[in-house]
Every structure is written in C-alpha cells, then in structure tokens.
Amino acid sequence: ETHxxxxxxxxxxxxxxxxxxxxxxxxxxxxxxxxxPDAIAEIRRQISLPVCVGERLHSRYMAKRVLDANASDFLMPDITRCGGISELRKIAILAESYNIPIAPHNPNGPISTIASAHTMATIPNFFRQEFMLKDVPWRDGCLSQPLPVHDGYFTLPDRPGLGFDIDESVLAAHPGLRKVPAGRAFYV
Known part of the structure; x- marks a missing residue:
C-alpha cells in the first residue's frame, strides 16, 4: 500500500x-x-507485481479510465466513496467485462462491511473483501449482533435489508470528529 x-x-x-x-x-x-491511469499503466508495465487500484475511485467513469488504460490487475472500489451499493455494482460489472476481479476497499466500520458483503454476493468477479475486526472496541456494539465472521469468512444474515439493526445510542456515545485537518486523517 503506497496510498x-x-x-x-x-x-x-x-x-x-x-x-x-x-x-x-x-x-x-x-x-x-x-x-x-496512464501513469499507473506505465508503472504496471515495468514491474512484476500485480497492481491493485481503486480506493480513490469515485465513480464507474473513473474506473473505466483505469480499465481502458490497462492499469490494474484488481479493482478495489470503496462503497463509502464510489457512490454506494448501486455504483459499486456498476463498477464491478464493468470490471467483469475486462476480466478484472473486485476486492472492495473497506477499512471502515461494520455497516460498510455488511453493505459491501451483500453487494459482493451478487458479483461473479468478486475476489476478496477487506474488513477490520475489533480495530475499534465499541464498533460491534453499534449492531444488534456481532458481525458473523468465522475463520475469515463472512456469513450474510437472512434478515431484511442489510440484516442488522443499529443501536443509535452506541453511535451517539461516539460522535466522532467534527473538524479534522486534512493532513491528519485519511479515513472518515
């Protein structure tokens, strides 16, 4: 990861x-x-490691430029940055037409993890899902039940919607940062 x-x-x-x-x-x-994307493609041509791009993609149009330039072996769009579930699906479908696997970027909380997992369950070119467990002690408490992860695999809930209720009192107890200088925080 070079960011x-x-x-x-x-x-x-x-x-x-x-x-x-x-x-x-x-x-x-x-x-x-x-x-x-042309600069990434040039780097890719000169190295032996597979290249993964996408955590900063904001739309399928940006993804198409990366794919057209043959700049990536994997795409990793972030559901919280690319436009949500619908846009993540569109990016994945586009990537499939280039035979590029999808591995969603997700150093975020449990809600984006669940949304990404549900979306990836519908994608034939899904490769891996990034997610964090226990990185913030209170995060699992904001859900009605812990994330169902066993041996590195996520089991999708069978309840309606994303499959979890949110405990808003836990979220209210951890309001987050309101003003963060641009150089001090990368993820929100």
Missing amino acids: AFLNGPTAVEMAHRLAALNFNCMWYEEPALPEY
Missing part, C-alpha cells in the same frame, strides 16, 4: 525491491493516483 504517495520512478523501484524479497505479495496497491 499513491510515490512518483513513478520511486513506485517502480519500490516494487522491484518488494519483488526481490520473494514473499507472497498479493498485489501492489495504489502505486499512483487513479486520476492518472
């Missing part, structure tokens, strides 16, 4: 150094900003 903070030559050099370590690297994530 797209590297320039092209540095991204290429880092990828070569990582590849030389001979460990099982799933992918090289965000080597450049998705607004520059």
Whole structure:
C-alpha cells in the first residue's frame, strides 16, 4: 500500500525491491493516483507485481479510465466513496467485462462491511473483501449482533435489508470528529 504517495520512478523501484524479497505479495496497491491511469499503466508495465487500484475511485467513469488504460490487475472500489451499493455494482460489472476481479476497499466500520458483503454476493468477479475486526472496541456494539465472521469468512444474515439493526445510542456515545485537518486523517 503506497496510498499513491510515490512518483513513478520511486513506485517502480519500490516494487522491484518488494519483488526481490520473494514473499507472497498479493498485489501492489495504489502505486499512483487513479486520476492518472496512464501513469499507473506505465508503472504496471515495468514491474512484476500485480497492481491493485481503486480506493480513490469515485465513480464507474473513473474506473473505466483505469480499465481502458490497462492499469490494474484488481479493482478495489470503496462503497463509502464510489457512490454506494448501486455504483459499486456498476463498477464491478464493468470490471467483469475486462476480466478484472473486485476486492472492495473497506477499512471502515461494520455497516460498510455488511453493505459491501451483500453487494459482493451478487458479483461473479468478486475476489476478496477487506474488513477490520475489533480495530475499534465499541464498533460491534453499534449492531444488534456481532458481525458473523468465522475463520475469515463472512456469513450474510437472512434478515431484511442489510440484516442488522443499529443501536443509535452506541453511535451517539461516539460522535466522532467534527473538524479534522486534512493532513491528519485519511479515513472518515
């Protein structure tokens, strides 16, 4: 994960150094900003690691530019940034036409995890779902029941909607930050 903070030559050099370590690297994530798909494609041509792009994609139109440039081996749109369930599905369907797997970005809370999991259950090119467990002690408490994760697998609930009720009193007890300087926080 480079968070797209590297320039092209540095991204290429880092990828070569990582590849030389001979460990099982799933992918090289965000080597450049998705607004520059041609730059990502050039990096991809020069390295041996698979490239994953997408946590900063805001729409299927941005995803199409990445796919048209042949800039990625995997797409990882974030349901909280790309426009929700409908847009995530559209991005996944578009990626399927390019034979690109989807691995949604999701360092977020349980609600986005559930929404992403439900969406991915309908996607034939789904690969993996990123999610955090127990990273924030009170997060599971905001749901009517804990996330059903066993041995790394998520079981979709069979209740209506997303399958969980939200305990708004837990959310109210943790209101979050109202004003965060841009350089101090990455995820909201």
